[in-house]
Amino acid sequence: MSATADRLTANNVNNGSGSALTGMPMVADASDLSLVRRVQRGERGAYDLLVLKYQHKVVKLVMRYLRNPADAEDVAQEAFVKAYRALPQFRGDSAFYTWLYRIAINTAKNALAARERNPVSYELDVHGSDDSTDMVGRLKDPETPEGLALTEEIRDTVNHAIGELPEDLRTAIVLRELEGMSYEEIAASMDCPVGTVRSRIFRAREAIDRRLREVFDGGLGRTEELV
Amino acid sequence: MIHDERESQLSAMFDGELPATECELLSRRIDRDENLRGRWSRYALIGAAMRSEPVATARSGFARRVSAALRGGETRMGASRGPRGMSRIMLNTAVSASLVVAVAGLSITLLRYTAAGGGSGPSSATAPGVQAAAVVPMRSTGDVRDGALLASSMVAGAATASAATAASGASVANGAAAGSGAAARRGSNGEPVSYVTPASVNHAATALRTELADFIVAHSQYSTPLMRRNLLSALISSEDAVDIAAPGAAVTASQSGSAAGALHATIAASASSR
Numbered sequence: 001m002s003a004t005a006d007r008l009t010a011n012n013v014n015n016g017s018g019s020a021l022t023g024m025p026m027v028a029d030a031s032d033l034s035l036v037r038r039v040q041r042g043e044r045g046a047y048d049l050l051v052l053k054y055q056h057k058v059v060k061l062v063m064r065y066l067r068n069p070a071d072a073e074d075v076a077q078e079a080f081v082k083a084y085r086a087l088p089q090f091r092g093d094s095a096f097y098t099w100l101y102r103i104a105i106n107t108a109k110n111a112l113a114a115r116e117r118n119p120v121s122y123e124l125d126v127h128g129s130d131d132s133t134d135m136v137g138r139l140k141d142p143e144t145p146e147g148l149a150l151t152e153e154i155r156d157t158v159n160h161a162i163g164e165l166p167e168d169l170r171t172a173i174v175l176r177e178l179e180g181m182s183y184e185e186i187a188a189s190m191d192c193p194v195g196t197v198r199s200r201i202f203r204a205r206e207a208i209d210r211r212l213r214e215v216f217d218g219g220l221g222r223t224e225e226l227v
Numbered sequence: 228m229i230h231d232e233r234e235s236q237l238s239a240m241f242d243g244e245l246p247a248t249e250c251e252l253l254s255r256r257i258d259r260d261e262n263l264r265g266r267w268s269r270y271a272l273i274g275a276a277m278r279s280e281p282v283a284t285a286r287s288g289f290a291r292r293v294s295a296a297l298r299g300g301e302t303r304m305g306a307s308r309g310p311r312g313m314s315r316i317m318l319n320t321a322v323s324a325s326l327v328v329a330v331a332g333l334s335i336t337l338l339r340y341t342a343a344g345g346g347s348g349p350s351s352a353t354a355p356g357v358q359a360a361a362v363v364p365m366r367s368t369g370d371v372r373d374g375a376l377l378a379s380s381m382v383a384g385a386a387t388a389s390a391a392t393a394a395s396g397a398s399v400a401n402g403a404a405a406g407s408g409a410a411a412r413r414g415s416n417g418e419p420v421s422y423v424t425p426a427s428v429n430h431a432a433t434a435l436r437t438e439l440a441d442f443i444v445a446h447s448q449y450s451t452p453l454m455r456r457n458l459l460s461a462l463i464s465s466e467d468a469v470d471i472a473a474p475g476a477a478v479t480a481s482q483s484g485s486a487a488g489a490l491h492a493t494i495a496a497s498a499s500s501r
Contacts, residue, residue: 029243034250044297045258051290052268053241056275056282059289069281073289080293151283158276176242177274183244202238208273209266 032096039087047087051080054097058104065108075111079104157215161208172197173204237263241270 032053038046058079063072083103090099162170171190175181183201187194233253239245240253257263268290275282 030247031240031243031245031250031254034247035254038251038254044294046254047297048290048294049254049257049264049267051293052264053271055289055293056271056278056280060275060278060280063281069283072281077289077293077296081296084297151281154272154282155276155279158273162277174277177277183239183242198235198239198244201242202235205238205270205273206234209269212269212273 029095029097033092036087036090036092036096039084040090044084047084050096054100055080057097058100061101061104062108065112071111075108076104078111079107082107153215154212157211158208161211162204165204165207169200169204169207172200173208176201233263234266237266238270241267 032050035046035050039050055076058076059069059072062075062079063069066072066075079100083100086103090096162173165173168190172186175186175189176183181189183194183197186197186201190197233256236245236249236253237257240250245253253263257267272282274280
């Protein structure tokens with residue numbers, strides 16, 4: 001990460017613009033709300049976009065409680081189903097992800113309690129650590145070789161692509177994806193217009209996406225959802 | 228160029244930085260455009276990889292399984308809604324019908340009790356009112372709330388009739404005096420006019436007491452001229468109704484020396500003398 005990004009990260013942590021609970025910004029997300037409204041009008045297809053967007057976050061969140069990735073995926077799936085059924089009651093007072101986060105946590109806790117009542121050979125993460133390095137370790141254990149290879153390949157590809165980005169693009173995408181800053185905050189930090197930030201983030205994503213598609217087109221991890 | 232602009236919009240929408248109106252349009256386009264949908268999914272994957280989130284979920288078809296679960300849930304919900312919803316409607320209907328029948332039975336019992344002289348004194352004048360309330364059209368369908376509402380309105384109707392009979396009881400009483408003949412009549416379509424079984428006891432006594440009370444009210448020093456005029460009009464019109472219902476009934480009554488007929492004659496004479 002560049003010196004600018006390091007400085008901006010420190011400022012962001014200090015001013016508390018991110019949510020300590022979720023690690024995500026608490027800005028109103030117009031696109032999420034738009035998708036939610038479409039779902040509330042009966043257009044279930046819009047919910048697929050929300051699932052695609054948040055599936056990784058929710059699975060990671062649930063894995064704080066359940067070590068087994070397969071179990072975590074099952075619980076995350078249940079959380080998404082519960083959220084969908086409760087969506088008619090969602091009024092938009094909070095961000096959609098904040099609301100989904102609560103549902104996922106409750107679902108994970110319920111699953112954990114159910115497994116404590118009926119103990120089987122599950123590994124339970126009672127500490128709820130959110131350490132990313134530890135998460136990588138957890139993921140590797142029960143994964144199939146193919147899944148492990150995919151995970152490593154994707155991470156390597158993304159990291160390599162980020163490393164090749166021009167500094168302004170790299171800073172913009174890092175501030176957005178890792179720090180969860182809004183375009184306005186990034187614009188203020190990088191001393192440039194919001195439109196420029198939007199363009200930089202888009203170009204950074206396009207560059208990374210190009211590399212990812214090369215990997216997928218090469219055969220590894222090719223799925224309908226990714227292409 | 229247009230593609231670039233659209234994909235730039237997609238990137239902004241993914242970050243929640245696109246205006247809501249544009250989000251609506253673009254999200255509909257994503258539904259139809261596999262390319263945009265794939266990009267949306269990969270943008271999520273890029274962010275997840277940067278944050279060390281479990282990226283293998285995408286490969287396992289997580290979103291597709293959620294979608295399938297939702298479809299399955301909707302199918303199950305749709306399938307279960309049929310018989311369960313039907314049984315609920317039937318239960319509501321049965322409960323409301325039972326409630327209505329119970330209230331109607333209570334009203335009829337009260338009517339008969341009153342007509343038989345069980346409720347002596349001023350309360351005896353409530354019988355026609357109760358009867359009037361009891362012939363409120365009944366609905367055999369509807370939910371429990373409707374049934375309760377109907378029942379409460381019927382009870383309220385009885386209470387109101389009890390209080391108001393002193394003022395308007397003449398017409399009601401004469402309606403009751405028209406009595407069993409009117410109740411037993413049927414409309415042009417063969418439906419009974421009333422589903423309430425008329426009292427089998429001598430209702431003339433009830434009518435007599437009611438009309439006597441009305442007469443006293445009408446001619447007391449407390450009654451207003453307007454009230455007297457209304458009462459007399461009601462009496463005259465009720466006499467006409469009796470005549471229509473049973474031709475020659477007045478003559479028969481006077482000839483037979485019935486109390487009601489005598490009273491009618493007295494009232495008429497009194498009115499003409501005034």
